[in-house]
Amino acid sequence: MENREQAVKRRLTRRHRASRWFRRISGLALLLAVAFLMFFFYDIISTGWSAFRQAEIQVPVSYTEEVMEIPAMAVPEAYEELVSRGWIRLLPRQMRENPDLLGTERREWVVASAPVDQYLKGRYATLDDEQRALVDQLQASDQVRLGFNTGFFTHGDSKIPEISGIWAALVGSILVITVTFLISFPIGVMTAIYLHEFADDNWFTQAIEVNINNLAAVPSIIFGLLGLAIFINFFGLPRSSALVGGLTLALMTLPIIIISTRAALAAVPDSIREAALGVGTSKWRMVRDHVLPLSLPGILTGTIIGIAQAMGETAPLLIVGMIAYIPDAPSSFTEATTVLPAQIFTWAGMPERAYTSRTAAGIIVLLAVLLTLNATAVYLRRRFERRW
Amino acid sequence: MSDGMQAEKQIESHPRENRTPLAHGPDTHATPQPKEDERLKLQVEKLSLWYGQSQALHGVDLDIHANEVTALIGPSGCGKSTFLRCLNRMNDLIKEVRVEGKVMLEGQDLYDPKVDVVQLRTRVGMVFQKPNPFPKSIYDNIAYAPLLHGMVRKGEECDELVESSLKRAGLWKEVADRLHSPGTSLSGGQQQRLCIARAIAVNPDVVLMDEPASALDPVSTATVEELIHDLRKQYTIVIVTHNLQQAARVAGYTAFFYLGRIIEYGDTSTLFTNPREKRTEDYLTGRYG
Ligand SMILES: Nc1ncnc2c1ncn2[C@@H]1O[C@H](COP(=O)(O)OP(=O)(O)OP(=O)(O)O)[C@@H](O)[C@H]1O
Numbered sequence A: 001m002e003n004r005e006q007a008v009k010r011r012l013t014r015r016h017r018a019s020r021w022f023r024r025i026s027g028l029a030l031l032l033a034v035a036f037l038m039f040f041f042y043d044i045i046s047t048g049w050s051a052f053r054q055a056e057i058q059v060p061v062s063y064t065e066e067v068m069e070i071p072a073m074a075v076p077e078a079y080e081e082l083v084s085r086g087w088i089r090l091l092p093r094q095m096r097e098n099p100d101l102l103g104t105e106r107r108e109w110v111v112a113s114a115p116v117d118q119y120l121k122g123r124y125a126t127l128d129d130e131q132r133a134l135v136d137q138l139q140a141s142d143q144v145r146l147g148f149n150t151g152f153f154t155h156g157d158s159k160i161p162e163i164s165g166i167w168a169a170l171v172g173s174i175l176v177i178t179v180t181f182l183i184s185f186p187i188g189v190m191t192a193i194y195l196h197e198f199a200d201d202n203w204f205t206q207a208i209e210v211n212i213n214n215l216a217a218v219p220s221i222i223f224g225l226l227g228l229a230i231f232i233n234f235f236g237l238p239r240s241s242a243l244v245g246g247l248t249l250a251l252m253t254l255p256i257i258i259i260s261t262r263a264a265l266a267a268v269p270d271s272i273r274e275a276a277l278g279v280g281t282s283k284w285r286m287v288r289d290h291v292l293p294l295s296l297p298g299i300l301t302g303t304i305i306g307i308a309q310a311m312g313e314t315a316p317l318l319i320v321g322m323i324a325y326i327p328d329a330p331s332s333f334t335e336a337t338t339v340l341p342a343q344i345f346t347w348a349g350m351p352e353r354a355y356t357s358r359t360a361a362g363i364i365v366l367l368a369v370l371l372t373l374n375a376t377a378v379y380l381r382r383r384f385e386r387r388w
Numbered sequence B: 001m002s003d004g005m006q007a008e009k010q011i012e013s014h015p016r017e018n019r020t021p022l023a024h025g026p027d028t029h030a031t032p033q034p035k036e037d038e039r040l041k042l043q044v045e046k047l048s049l050w051y052g053q054s055q056a057l058h059g060v061d062l063d064i065h066a067n068e069v070t071a072l073i074g075p076s077g078c079g080k081s082t083f084l085r086c087l088n089r090m091n092d093l094i095k096e097v098r099v100e101g102k103v104m105l106e107g108q109d110l111y112d113p114k115v116d117v118v119q120l121r122t123r124v125g126m127v128f129q130k131p132n133p134f135p136k137s138i139y140d141n142i143a144y145a146p147l148l149h150g151m152v153r154k155g156e157e158c159d160e161l162v163e164s165s166l167k168r169a170g171l172w173k174e175v176a177d178r179l180h181s182p183g184t185s186l187s188g189g190q191q192q193r194l195c196i197a198r199a200i201a202v203n204p205d206v207v208l209m210d211e212p213a214s215a216l217d218p219v220s221t222a223t224v225e226e227l228i229h230d231l232r233k234q235y236t237i238v239i240v241t242h243n244l245q246q247a248a249r250v251a252g253y254t255a256f257f258y259l260g261r262i263i264e265y266g267d268t269s270t271l272f273t274n275p276r277e278k279r280t281e282d283y284l285t286g287r288y289g
């Protein structure tokens, strides 16, 4: 009797030890994952942060007749290299829009050129000694400053780094995602409802199911080729447009929504279905009034995850032409558009150093949008989840 | 059913004549009923059922009397639930189920392809073995189906129906002050009575109950039994039970199932005191099951 008790005790100690070890190892795994994440965030944020600040310089601007012909004449020659070429180029247009400006001379805060920006941020800058001296002097008299870079959020892409921004890509992404959601959500949910609640279980529906599961694993670039073949070549929809991009991503998101909706439907206990049918509810009303409300949180979560994935997708969009240089925000679904990840990709390939921080800043914006989407998923889940 | 009085009256007095016929077909209304069948609500003829390859019911014949309680007893796995679910075609939901034979509800074969299953289930209601209230409020649990079928209108009319259904199920006193709290917040026994109230709210002809008291304490069981006894006046009730005393207490007729067949069927007191079959006697005396 005594022996047996001791044996049990020994075993118990061993089991406790094992469970402690298991806990430690899983904790370590978590720690590792968090470490990777922190490193990623640190790297992106430390590089991208500076893009949210932009050097501005106070210069005397003279709006003369000549400026209409040679815009660079507006500023003293010494400043020419210090102000942004993008700003100089826009001067004639500005003067045409405000005829009052003609003949005046004023001091204005204008966007500084990329080298000045880099110099102020303490990085390598292609400025000669004379220019450096001038910037230092201006800085001493508070005529140079690093301000919040509103241009980054209000401009589209540009070949001049200091005036390039994320706005066009952000609008493009929103348009594309809108199309994707409007197409894939209703079709995906209805398909799943049909397959799970109405269809007979025969070889045909099983074949469809296997195919859908397979589609979810197909590399996204294939969907790009499919979108190119169907929407652009066959239906002749405009290349590079939000419509085509959204439809292409909808092809990709559809299987994800179908699968997650089916999982959410399968989690609704059959006793609820029996209860509904037992009081003489038709199948459609059973689904609408009893099954869907219970599965809605799961469906929404799956959908938002699918949409978020589509949002970060680049490869299929490159194939339907959404990588083009597009400086203006699109105002319709059929205009040429770029999207956030494509914009990031473009900037990442640019040689100028100023684009490096813009790339990271673009990633930060993309992450912020994704974070918002996922937070919405959590919120909706809480909102609709009724544990009764 | 345009005013409240009329709806109320129908619930109380059950005018069967203005029932819509079950099937939508040209030749369904023509069958005249023989007089002697009038007291028979359901006639089951040679009913066999297969789950895939395995046969669960073997040519069951059973006549179920109107306004009586009929109990189905028998050892576990003998096909009682399966049989009960045939009576409102709940087995249709299970894949690979095949049914042969006839189930006549007032002369209309339920397995006729022309039968509208949705309509059928409003006439043959069901209370399941496990309480399964909707994840809605107590009020909505009961009001849902009558509103859906247009039996009552929202508002006072509906409130009255909810109250009368809960009263008949013996639950009113316990829930009167919390009609809008979730149905699943009730205790198991209360939930089962809620399910009974829900079933009778649509005013069916027949109520099927699968071991309605199996998960209940003695007090709740007694409440449910009393309820069944009362409901008999208005409805035809078929009840599955493992509790022989319960069958003896509530049922006018009892059928003994064994391995997918009915071994013996008759009025309860005869079957219990003087069974014809050896197997019935063995079961009643606890030799198996
Ligand atoms: N969905 C199903 N699929 C396959 N076989 C089933 C299914 N439901 C029941 N069966 C089989 O049919 C037979 C009868 O089952 P049934 O549930 O009718 O028994 P029961 O008499 O209600 O038993 P219990 O008293 O334990 O509830 C059993 O052998 C069971 O295994």
Ligand SMILES: [Mg+2]
Residues within 6 Å of the ligand: B080, B081, B082, B210
């Ligand atoms: Mg059973």
